[in-house]
Amino acid sequence: MNNPPLIDVSFVQFINDLPAESVSNPIYYKLYSSLSDIPAISIRIRAKVLYPFNLLLENLVSMIDCSLLPRQSVLIDKILAGRIYMLYPMKFRLFNETLANTEIMSSVDVPTINFDPVQxxxxxxxxxxxxxxxxxxxxxxxxxELSRSKYDRLWLAQYLGMYSIDQDGPYRDSISCICDDICSTRLPLFILCPNRRTNSGRNRDRWISNVFPSNKSIPDPIKKIYRFIAQLMGMATRKKHYLDFKFPGFLWKQLVRDQITIEDIEAIDI
Structure with missing residues (x-):
């Protein structure tokens, strides 16, 4: 309900089209089970409040530094706590503006990466x-530099011994192979979640970050590799590529600074 087509046309019309009965309307809200038992008029009133709230928030966001980390700014913390009330069109617009503002003109050409599939x-x-x-x-x-450039892709893939010409096929195949390697035992970066190791519970195909000794820092070469994976994620976000990373929900929550709950932990470790 956060992104119906009518919101972009007329929010007033969207509000007027909502049911206004004093009882719940499970038929109208059949696609939104969490709203099916709430009086329809209450939902309508909430929607009326959310629209001006988003207008005020949009004006405010343009004047603050959203790159601050949690607990560095009381105002930022309040906005982060209330982001669930932000309408999708506003989120999407701010997201695209951020991508555009952080894009750079690359001084290097798209490199050709030689892959040896036999090796x-x-x-x-x-x-x-x-x-x-x-x-x-x-x-x-x-x-x-390449991950924030205007190029449609990060590299051209050349498969050695196959005489391949990269018309997007080898490039996408190389991305799939890279994702398969990351979530595998071939690399020491991620390990299967506890549910898989005990063969119980849900999400047994999820991978979590490897565990390093608490009394030692993570070796710099490993840190650089983790950073490289993060840059691949950034590239995928900008270029609308799909990365098949089999990570659990709590890992994604950490990346977007969302609060982790006990349910998130139990989802991979019962």
Whole structure:
């Protein structure tokens, strides 16, 4: 209900079309089970409040620094806590503006990355021959700039020995192979969730960050690889690419600074 087509045309008309009975209307709200038992007039009143709230919030957001971390600004913390009340069109507009404002003109051309699929299928210590590591070795010094460029893709994929011409097929295939490597035992970056290791509960196919000794810092080479994965995520966000990362909900929540609940933990560790 956060993004009906009518909102972009006329919010007033959208409000007027909502039921106004003093009882619930489960038929009208059949697609929104959480609203099916609430009196229809109450939903309508809430919608009337949310619209001016979003207008005020949109004017406010343009004047503040949204890059501040939690607990660095009381105002930012309040806005983050209330973001569930932001209408989708506003979120989408702010999101696209952020992407446009952080885009840069790249000083380098799109590189050609040579992938050796035969070598990638061979056993190697710490996954050094995987498609992921092949991409990392050739891209890690360029990805920060390329991931924020206007290019449609981050690299051109050349499969050695296959005489492939990258018309988007090899590029997308290389991304799929990289994702498969990341969520696998071929690399020491992520491990299967507890539910998979105990063969119980839900979400047994989810992968979580590897566990490192608490009395030691994560080695710098590993940190750089994790950063590279984050940059791939940024690239996918900008270019509308799909990355098949099998991460649990609480990991995604951490990335967007959302609060993790006990239910999130139980989803992969009962």
């Amino acid at each position: 990638a299928n061979s056993t190697s210590p710490h996954g050094q021959y995987t498609m992921f590591h092949q991409a990392y070795k050739q891209l890690h010094s360029l990805v920060h």
